Amino acid sequence: MTEHVITHTAETNGQRNRTQLPFYRPVGNEVDLFRAAMRRGLPVMLKGPTGCGKTRLVEYIAATAHVPLYTVSCHEDMTASDLVGRYVLTGGSTEWVDGPLTRAVREGGICYLDEIVEARQDATVVIHSLADHRRELNIERLGGERLPAASGFLLVVSYNPGYQSVLKDLKSSTRQRMVAIELDFPPPDVEREILREESGVEGAVAESMIRLAAAIRRIDDAGLREVASTRTLIAAAVLVAEGMPFGEAAMSAIAGPLTDDIQLRSGLSTLIDAHTPG
Amino acid sequence: MSQLVDTSRFTLLAHSVAGRPIQVIEGDYGLAYTDGQSIFVPRSSEHLQRASVVAQAGLVAIGSFDRYVMAGIAGHQTLRQRYLLLECVRAAATLKSVLPLQLSSLLTALYDGPIPNCPTESLAWSRQARRRLPDPPDWVGTIKPIRMLRAAGHSDPTAATVQDLSIAPAQDAPSEIDDEEESDRSRILELFSVPLRTPFSSILERFFGMGHAPGSNQGGAGESRAGGRGTGSSGAKATAAVGLGVMPEAPVVRVGFRYPEWDFARHSYRSEWCTVAEFDPPDATSDSTPLPGDDRMLRRELVRIGLSHQRHRRQQHGDILDLNALVDVVVRQAAGVDSDTRIYECRRRTAHDLSVLVLLDTTGSTREATIGRRVFDQQRELAARLTAALDDLGDRVATFGFFSQGRNGVRFVRVKEFDDRYDVAAQRRLSALSPTGFTRLGAAIRHGTHILNTRGGTSQKLLVLVGDGFPYENDYTGGYAEQDSRKALNEAVVRGIGCVCLSVGSTTDSAVVERVWGGVPHRRLSDSSELARSARPMFRLALRTAAATKRSIGSEKNH
Numbered sequence: 001m002t003e004h005v006i007t008h009t010a011e012t013n014g015q016r017n018r019t020q021l022p023f024y025r026p027v028g029n030e031v032d033l034f035r036a037a038m039r040r041g042l043p044v045m046l047k048g049p050t051g052c053g054k055t056r057l058v059e060y061i062a063a064t065a066h067v068p069l070y071t072v073s074c075h076e077d078m079t080a081s082d083l084v085g086r087y088v089l090t091g092g093s094t095e096w097v098d099g100p101l102t103r104a105v106r107e108g109g110i111c112y113l114d115e116i117v118e119a120r121q122d123a124t125v126v127i128h129s130l131a132d133h134r135r136e137l138n139i140e141r142l143g144g145e146r147l148p149a150a151s152g153f154l155l156v157v158s159y160n161p162g163y164q165s166v167l168k169d170l171k172s173s174t175r176q177r178m179v180a181i182e183l184d185f186p187p188p189d190v191e192r193e194i195l196r197e198e199s200g201v202e203g204a205v206a207e208s209m210i211r212l213a214a215a216i217r218r219i220d221d222a223g224l225r226e227v228a229s230t231r232t233l234i235a236a237a238v239l240v241a242e243g244m245p246f247g248e249a250a251m252s253a254i255a256g257p258l259t260d261d262i263q264l265r266s267g268l269s270t271l272i273d274a275h276t277p278g
Numbered sequence: 279m280s281q282l283v284d285t286s287r288f289t290l291l292a293h294s295v296a297g298r299p300i301q302v303i304e305g306d307y308g309l310a311y312t313d314g315q316s317i318f319v320p321r322s323s324e325h326l327q328r329a330s331v332v333a334q335a336g337l338v339a340i341g342s343f344d345r346y347v348m349a350g351i352a353g354h355q356t357l358r359q360r361y362l363l364l365e366c367v368r369a370a371a372t373l374k375s376v377l378p379l380q381l382s383s384l385l386t387a388l389y390d391g392p393i394p395n396c397p398t399e400s401l402a403w404s405r406q407a408r409r410r411l412p413d414p415p416d417w418v419g420t421i422k423p424i425r426m427l428r429a430a431g432h433s434d435p436t437a438a439t440v441q442d443l444s445i446a447p448a449q450d451a452p453s454e455i456d457d458e459e460e461s462d463r464s465r466i467l468e469l470f471s472v473p474l475r476t477p478f479s480s481i482l483e484r485f486f487g488m489g490h491a492p493g494s495n496q497g498g499a500g501e502s503r504a505g506g507r508g509t510g511s512s513g514a515k516a517t518a519a520v521g522l523g524v525m526p527e528a529p530v531v532r533v534g535f536r537y538p539e540w541d542f543a544r545h546s547y548r549s550e551w552c553t554v555a556e557f558d559p560p561d562a563t564s565d566s567t568p569l570p571g572d573d574r575m576l577r578r579e580l581v582r583i584g585l586s587h588q589r590h591r592r593q594q595h596g597d598i599l600d601l602n603a604l605v606d607v608v609v610r611q612a613a614g615v616d617s618d619t620r621i622y623e624c625r626r627r628t629a630h631d632l633s634v635l636v637l638l639d640t641t642g643s644t645r646e647a648t649i650g651r652r653v654f655d656q657q658r659e660l661a662a663r664l665t666a667a668l669d670d671l672g673d674r675v676a677t678f679g680f681f682s683q684g685r686n687g688v689r690f691v692r693v694k695e696f697d698d699r700y701d702v703a704a705q706r707r708l709s710a711l712s713p714t715g716f717t718r719l720g721a722a723i724r725h726g727t728h729i730l731n732t733r734g735g736t737s738q739k740l741l742v743l744v745g746d747g748f749p750y751e752n753d754y755t756g757g758y759a760e761q762d763s764r765k766a767l768n769e770a771v772v773r774g775i776g777c778v779c780l781s782v783g784s785t786t787d788s789a790v791v792e793r794v795w796g797g798v799p800h801r802r803l804s805d806s807s808e809l810a811r812s813a814r815p816m817f818r819l820a821l822r823t824a825a826a827t828k829r830s831i832g833s834e835k836n837h
Contacts, residue, residue: 077624077625077627079625080597081596081597081598086598089607089621092608092611094599204379207379208378208379211376211379214376215291215295218294218297218376219294261811266287267289267291269287270328271290271291274291274381
């Protein structure tokens, strides 16, 4: 899936350098909308279920615009320092090190806060001054330094409204600063194309994989953590392309991540058997 | 009757095709069929059963079992088979993107003619004797119209009455009589087609289960609840104090906690309207009901619920510098000693900051039995699992049973207080509970809120009601009871208390549950062991909603 992208996250503090353009197949007008927002420096909020292509869209936009991308996977223990930067110990003294947000602001890159609702509000509130007309970052720990955003800086956040169902958790003052782009799983024909591009799988196997995903997406409220995403579908298809049987690939890449429950796994196994091409 | 086997491995497959949960049961059936709620499959090879499940679930998904159509094909085997074939082909076309590829092809190949657009068109086409249609293969199963009609009558008592099910006469309809189902159905259905309700048709309706189902809002629920009256063997102390009986207003001394009740008609509270008192249960006997053991899966699911931030010093990474650690490092470096470089301080969500009140519905209605066990026993098992898991995790948990006998006789029976251990004595108290009395839900929720606020001692609080969630008492019924209960839940949420309703084996009308509990997470489980699957998202949602509501109300006040 990531053969187009070479990452050097360790050396670049989250920045992704690309040698090739990531594959992204537009479904609607999301790319045009994103680029329009980017030209005017409007922060973008990507909404959509897990594994529907939010991150890939951002990578694609960053690569086509030739700007650095700093991705931060938000979590509940993340603090403002993880975004802005902190003092680290070097020898006998301390030295300030920029966080990914500060680097993006200085260099004019895209800072992508993935699953922003997972972060605490006191961590995400630092983006406020960047997300409105001021376009500057206040760094309290540097004596209140005000860092204006370089040209090309763009703030992008993503979240999954189905998973984090209490919308109030993302403060309305934060939401109001964003341009929302809603994504969903691609329709079957587009998903088929993505599968072919990402894994090389076609024909009955690809068709069965697409149908299996559609079937799992119809099962709501059965105790599954999520539904089968395009990402898991690609993973299963890649395993098939590597010579694994359809059933085993689907069990490992689709059913496995969805549940640990024995009864549900048995149900998914039967579902996969039914969809296994003959 | 042969022994039924629940083939749960097929349920997700059926659900994925039907678009809604549907049970699959294996037994000695000639052909597969469905009653809309379950699919019954004969014992045969796995792939044949799978094919039957897909075909029948497909029929459910596309609405093949329309009541009017079922009335139209009842009694005519050939007509039924022709209709089945056309509907199978229609299902294959409609559900093209969802059905397994092979089975989709098989269903499509059943008939190469035009595809009807709706059940009515399928019925019309199947009546056209000149239209050549092949027989459907055995693996697609069959349709049992009378069973469908009966099941529809049970599940939807407010649906059109049977006299609406008139059979449209067909000029060239095949006229064979079906001998698989009841032999007199044609005559019966003719009677059904009589436009006026007659005493005889009413008897027939009851015979075929087409009347109002128990638990409906047409009186069934009320009568079944009334059956729940009586002097149950509640706690000895409780019995002595309350004088349990059938009287809705038992003569009680009004000692306890007084709470208002919401009168939605007047749009105001009735102040100090209910009295709630707490009692200990009777002395536990040695032959008490055994409770379930350790539920590891539930514990694992709940371990990340209700955590709050805790300072961690001398960390490798962190938000701010830990000055003490930093000074130590500098001193040790100056002294030329190898130093520990963990100089940061961070805050992580590791502290348990949750109090949970488990309120177990011990009212008389829970004496009803489903799948061979009393609802009460299943719900008690659920409460036991929950209490044990939370207690093990170090959360503060209290468990009470509750019932009522009149507005001044709302009783809380103590199983475990927040500061008690969930030990053998507490387990005996829980197993000694038995169902009695009524459900004055609003007062119970208000007292639960009070207990959590005054004894919880944590910033995150959760009220879990284990019961059917149906408020009922003689002077506490219908809209009044529902609105008061909903109001009490709102009051709790506004105070920052997350509320959840869990029921097991309940037969309460889902519309009532939705009206009362629609604003907070609620779920009907078919077995207490299913709790692990749904507990975490429900509890997390309840806590987040309560926190967000409290926060937004607080910020409104500040403005």
